[in-house]
Amino acid sequence: MKKLIFAIIAFTVSGQVFAQKKYEANWESIDRRPIPEWYTDAKFGIFIHWGPYSVPAFSKVGEYSEWYWSKLVNNDSGGAYRAFHNKVYGKNFSYQDFVPLFTCELYDADQWADVFQKSGAKYVVLTSKHHDGYTLWPSKESDKSWGRPWNSTNSGPGRDLLGELTDAVRKTDVKMGIYYSLYEWFNPLYKSDVGLYVDKHMVPQFKDVVEKYAPSLIFTDGEWDHPYTTWKATEVLSWLYNEAPNKEEVVINDRWGKHTRHNHGGYYTTEYGSGLPNGEHAWEENRGMGHSFGYSRTENAEDYNSAQELIYMLIDIVSRGGNFLLDIGPTGDGRIPVVMQERLLEMGDWLKVNGAAIYGTTTWNKTCQWSRGKVKEAARGHARTKYDVMKLTISPDEGMAVKELFFTKKEDNLYCISPIYPKDKLIVKDVRIKSGATIEMLGYPKKLKWRQKGENIEIEVPYLTASEVPCEHAWTFKLSNVK
Numbered sequence: 001m002k003k004l005i006f007a008i009i010a011f012t013v014s015g016q017v018f019a020q021k022k023y024e025a026n027w028e029s030i031d032r033r034p035i036p037e038w039y040t041d042a043k044f045g046i047f048i049h050w051g052p053y054s055v056p057a058f059s060k061v062g063e064y065s066e067w068y069w070s071k072l073v074n075n076d077s078g079g080a081y082r083a084f085h086n087k088v089y090g091k092n093f094s095y096q097d098f099v100p101l102f103t104c105e106l107y108d109a110d111q112w113a114d115v116f117q118k119s120g121a122k123y124v125v126l127t128s129k130h131h132d133g134y135t136l137w138p139s140k141e142s143d144k145s146w147g148r149p150w151n152s153t154n155s156g157p158g159r160d161l162l163g164e165l166t167d168a169v170r171k172t173d174v175k176m177g178i179y180y181s182l183y184e185w186f187n188p189l190y191k192s193d194v195g196l197y198v199d200k201h202m203v204p205q206f207k208d209v210v211e212k213y214a215p216s217l218i219f220t221d222g223e224w225d226h227p228y229t230t231w232k233a234t235e236v237l238s239w240l241y242n243e244a245p246n247k248e249e250v251v252i253n254d255r256w257g258k259h260t261r262h263n264h265g266g267y268y269t270t271e272y273g274s275g276l277p278n279g280e281h282a283w284e285e286n287r288g289m290g291h292s293f294g295y296s297r298t299e300n301a302e303d304y305n306s307a308q309e310l311i312y313m314l315i316d317i318v319s320r321g322g323n324f325l326l327d328i329g330p331t332g333d334g335r336i337p338v339v340m341q342e343r344l345l346e347m348g349d350w351l352k353v354n355g356a357a358i359y360g361t362t363t364w365n366k367t368c369q370w371s372r373g374k375v376k377e378a379a380r381g382h383a384r385t386k387y388d389v390m391k392l393t394i395s396p397d398e399g400m401a402v403k404e405l406f407f408t409k410k411e412d413n414l415y416c417i418s419p420i421y422p423k424d425k426l427i428v429k430d431v432r433i434k435s436g437a438t439i440e441m442l443g444y445p446k447k448l449k450w451r452q453k454g455e456n457i458e459i460e461v462p463y464l465t466a467s468e469v470p471c472e473h474a475w476t477f478k479l480s481n482v483k
Contacts, residue, residue, distance in 0.1 A: 023241040025234040027264045033241055035266055035282045038175065039217065039251040041360040042122035043318050044351070046344070047179070047219075047286055047327035049127050049293040051134050052098040052156065055332035058084055059296040061303060065329070066294035069095040069132050070185050096148070098332075099134070104157035107334025109168035115336060116174055119344035120351030122359070123175035125219050125325060128162050128209055133184035136161040137212065141205040145189040145197070157334075166213050177217030177251075180206060182231050184222075198232055206236060207244075214246040219269075219286075219325075220255045228257025228264070237265075253284070267323070274387035279321015279363045285313075286325035289343055295329030304339060307346035308473045312389045314347070314358070315417050315474060319406040321363045346472075353443040353471040357415035357478070361408035369416075369429055373401030393419040414482040418475050421461075426477060428457040437481035443470025448477070 023029050049066050059065035060080050071081035072095065085093070116124055129135045135142045137160055138153040149155040152162075162178065169176040182202060184190050190197040210218070218240075223231060233256035241247050252266035262268045267282040275285040289310065290299040305313075310326065317324045326347075328340045351358060373396065396402045405428065406417040416428055432452065433439075439448045439459055449460040459477060469475070 023238050025238040027234060030234060030237050030241065031264055033266075036249050036251055038249065039123070039267070039323070040282055042175070043323050043358050043361070044119075044121050044314060044347075045123040045125060045177075045217075045284075045323060045325045046116055046119065046121045047125050047288075047293065047325045048330065049130065049179075049288075049295075049327060050161070050330045051127060051130050051132060051136070051294070052095070052102045052332075053130070053132065053294050054330060055098040055101045056085070056089070057295045057297045057329075057332065059292045059294075059298055061298060062291045064294060065292045065296040066127075066130055068294075073186070095132070099156045102152075102156040102332050104152075104159065104161065104332070104334035107157070107159070107161065107164070107330075109164040110171075112165060112330075112336060113168035113172055113174070115341055115344055116169065117172040119348040120355060121174060121326075121344075123177055123217055124165070124169055125177040125179050125217060126162060126165055128178040128180050128213075129184075129205075130179070131181045131183065131185050131222050133181075133187050135205075135209075137163060137209060139205055139208060141201045141208065145187055145201045147188065162209075162213060166215075175216040176213070177219065178209065178213065178215045179219040179221060180209065181222040182220055182256075183225055194226065194230060198230065203232060203236060207239065210240065210244050210246065214244070216246065216249050217251045219253050223255045223257050223260065226257060228260055231257050233257050233260070233265075272387075275317050275320060275322045277320060278367065282323070283321070284323040284325050285317050286327065288327040288329065289340055293327045293329060295331055295337065301339075304343070307343050307350075309389055310343060311347055311350050311473050312393055312419055313387070315406045315419075316368075316389055316392065316403070318358050318361065319363065319367045319408055319417075321367075350471050350473060354417070354474070354476045356410070356442060357408050357417055357476045361410045361415065364407040364409040364414060366430075367407060368403040369405040369407070370401045371404050374399055375401045409482075412481055414479040416477045416479065418477065419473070421464075421469065421475055422459075424461060424463075426459040426461050428459065428477075428479070430455050431457055431479070432483045433457065433479050434481040434483060437479065439480070440478050441470065442476040442478060 023033060053066045053068045056068055057065055058068060068081060072085055075082055128137060133142060133146060133150060135151040137151065139151045142150045153160050166176050187197065189201055240250060253269050254261045254265035255269060256265050267284050268276065270276060270285045272287045276283045289305050290303040292299065314324045328336055330336050391397060392403050408415045418426065439450045441448060451458050
């Protein structure tokens with residue numbers, strides 16, 4: 001009997017060890033790992049692109065300012081970047097010369113974290129290193145392979161920017177994540193020997209930033225030049241899931257090598273598109289408030305999405321089972337531009353009232369209710385398509401349908417979010433609720449009168465003045481006990 005008990009204990013312990021070490025260095029094993037629930041419940045995150053490129057803060061409209069160095073070297077866009085650079089900084093001013101100007105003297109990580117929490121976002125993703133290779137934490141690999149001080153603690157700000165924000169964010173209930181570029185445009189080691197770069201620079205550097213800061217999310221990028229085998233992606237992920245300090249809660253994306261997007265890794269990513277049609281696999285749309293991720297001084301008010309547009313994007317994306325990672329671009333002196341703060345705070349005001357219809361929800365059997373008219377195929381949700389959410393909701397082209405309602409679900413509650421405040425009554429088509437069920441509008445204190453009319457629900461909507469409505473832009477009707 002003692003031998004049997006010992007065998008059972010040994011097996012149990014062995015099983016625990018096996019459970020902890022179960023992810024092998026292959027996609028079949030890695031893809032089996034479920035995405036942690038905190039991420040699928042979170043729905044809304046904030047992306048941050050910040051680095052030496054935030055000093056010139058220049059881009060052609062529709063392009064990314066964080067690609068400034070690459071544009072200078074490759075003379076893209078008809079030479080617009082080089083012309084600007086030579087005029088403002090001079091022909092002999094190198095990209096490296098921006099580092100001393102990347103001072104971040106007004107950077108207040110606690111103030112940033114306060115804005116993030118008030119925005120209603122549940123996670124933050126900071127560029128620990130973009131394609132220029134400059135790191136926002138003390139990286140010995142960066143300095144060694146570049147042959148110069150090339151991190152924020154020994155040049156420029158003289159501060160651990162990533163560490164400060166990590167500490168500040170973790171004082172709140174917001175999760176802290178990082179963006180990490182696999183490749184570096186002009187790293188001497190990368191240009192001379194990619195394999196050596198991966199072994200001596202990328203892999204140890206990746207492990208260093210993970211072990212130092214234990215991010216809850218890792219958004220990799222810059223994977224497209226080589227297959228995942230070159231990047232040793234499966235080996236890195238096997239280490240991450242088995243040995244890293246954040247192995248239990250960490251979430252990853254799908255950018256780990258040529259052809260891995262929408263095929264391998266963690267959640268699927270789309271960028272400046274309308275996202276994916278549904279939530280069959282966890283996905284996330286990421287975009288800036290304007291045309292650029294990094295701060296761009298060339299963008300004007302008309303280049304920014306309004307708070308209404310951003311709120312409608314969030315609703316639409318969540319209704320299709322996605323997350324929305326909305327980017328901000330701080331300035332070179334460390335400020336979040338006021339227009340970006342305003343947008344985030346307005347989104348937070350809306351989420352204070354309507355968050356129950358967003359956080360922790362799942363898709364319903366249909367994502368929206370269409371009006372009469374023609375439905376654009378792109379409007380159904382696809383990656384890399386022009387995404388004009390206002391034409392999908394309140395200002396359609398002639399003859400085109402709009403989304404009258406967005407649907408999300410939690411337990412037996414159905415949330416119906418209307419982009420236009422209904423006049424007198426709201427018809428929810430093809431839904432039945434049980435006798436004795438209640439219907440309410442989030443933020444409004446009284447229960448609403450309703451009746452089942454065939455296959456539809458007819459809800460009496462109260463007439464409210466502008467000062468009485470619970471929120472701006474979109475209104476949520478909660479139907480309990482949905483059949």
